Amino acid sequence: MTLRACRHRRAGTAAALILLSLLLSACEQPDMANQPRLDTYQSDSGFADGMAARPIPEGTVHRDQALNERPTHNPAPINRGTLHRGRQQFEIFCAPCHGRNGSGQGVIVQRGFPAPPSYHLPRLRQASDAHFYDVITHGYGVMYPYASRIRPADRWAIVTYIRALQLSRNARIDDVPEALRPRLREAPP
Amino acid sequence: MPQVFRPRANALAWTVLIIAAALLVVAVCLAAHYFSSPYYSGVDRTPPQPVPFSHKHHVGELGLDCRYCHTSVEDSSFAGVPESEVCMTCHSQLWTNARLLAPVRDSLKNDRPLRWQRVHDLPDYVHFDHSAHVNHGVPCQACHGRVDEMPLTTQKKTLFMQFCLDCHRNPAPHLRPPDAVFEIGWQPAGVPSEARQRYGERLMARYHTPTTERLTDCSLCHQ
Structure with missing residues (x-):
């Protein structure tokens, strides 16, 4: 083979290699708006059940989870903050059925849901704080459990607020500090 | 050698140039x-859903709070889509045989989630955090519109970067006090429209809203 032919052949190989290397590059720009990752609650995840959200393994302990038994008494301090939080959570989760005043005539009941008992019944006025807490946690009768929706501290805050609602129907003038009584008398009924 | 271009070529050249310019303008307009x-x-856009859920009925007519179903909106970047159990809290007693609700009943029975279609889908290169917004006085309504008037959930805002920046450059007119964030149609009582800006600025001080420089920093959203 002549030197010239040999050179031609080398150039040919190099050109072929360069052309082949172009095939290695991707044809398409990666889609930045839909990246190859799983979004929250995405389906078609590749897992057997298709869900991107994986079930929590049995025995997992949440870092804020109380490891002790449920306290028998309401651990929430009785103050403005607790009552405010309790009212807020009560009006989100309880008022639709129990009504904002706790008499059991919420908007869902007006639409045909079985009416829950009023909080102002003597039986429920005498019930313990823990009873209300347990009903929120586990449900009662046709009421579903709210354990996955309301966290323990907020359940206690709701119980505190229910107590305030009950008190509001049965308060006496003696319960008001003496210094504040004149203001109450002046207030319009 | 004869002339290459005849006199007519001048007119032709102009015509071609004008048509090209016109096409460019049309292309830009299009x-x-x-x-x-x-x-x-x-x-x-109103994506089809497995169940034709009406926010108009549940929020507008019944007055349910957003957080009854979207429970994680105050704690998490993701507002949360309710489990079928949440729907069945009421629908175990109401509309128990409605054909429209059959997918919900089947979902709870078979422990298979409903495949709700996302209505507000941001590009993956944007980080959005619901909790950071609602805990700083940005109402749901600012991005989701009047869901209490939507029989089917519809996207109402462009969700373009321009839309985000309009508010990030000047959040004050949109902000509300904590108790009003989830209340649709809320207006500050006794605040005339010319005082709305100052009212919002006082809220910003209360929420410790970051500075405009920080709020318009690329890396705030494009992490």
Whole structure:
């Protein structure tokens, strides 16, 4: 083979290699708006059940989870903050059925849901704080459990607020500090 | 050698140039129209859902709070889509045989989640955190519109970067006190429209809203 032919052949190989290397590059720009990752609650995840959200393994302990038994008494301090939080959570989760005043005539009941008992019944006025807490946690009768929706501290805050609602129907003038009584008398009924 | 171009060529050259310029203008107009169209932005898009859930009924008529179903909105970047158990809290007693609700009943019975279609889908290169917004006085309504008037959930805002920046450059007119964030249609009582800006600025001080420099920093959203 002549030197010239040999050179031609080398150039040919190099050109072929360069052309082949172009095939290695991707044809398409990666889609930045839909990246190859799983979004929250995405389906078609590749897992057997298709869900991107994986079930929590049995025995997992949440870092804020109380490891002790449920306290028998309401651990929430009785103050403005607790009552405010309790009212807020009560009006989100309880008022639709129990009504904002706790008499059991919420908007869902007006639409045909079985009416829950009023909080102002003597039986429920005498019930313990823990009873209300347990009903929120586990449900009662046709009421579903709210354990996955309301966290323990907020359940206690709701119980505190229910107590305030009950008190509001049965308060006496003696319960008001003496210094504040004149203001109450002046207030319009 | 004869002339290459006849006198007529002058007119032809001008015509071609004018047509090219006109085409360019038309192309720019068409592009502007396309990129501002609902087709491109997704405004008024109403994705089909497995169950025709009506926010108008549940929020507008019954007055349920957003957080009854979207429970994680105050704690998490993701507002949360309710489990079928949440729907069945009421629908175990109401509309128990409704054909429209059959997918919900089957979902709870078979422990298979409903495949709700996302209505507000931001690009993956944007980080959005619901909790950071609602805990700083940005109402749901600012991005989701009047869901209490939507029989089917519809995207109402463009969700373009321009939309985000409009508020990040000047959040004050949109902000509300903590108790009003989830209340649709809320207006500050006794605040005339010319005082709305100052009212919002006082809220910003209360919420410790970051500075405009920080709020418009690229890395705030493009992490």
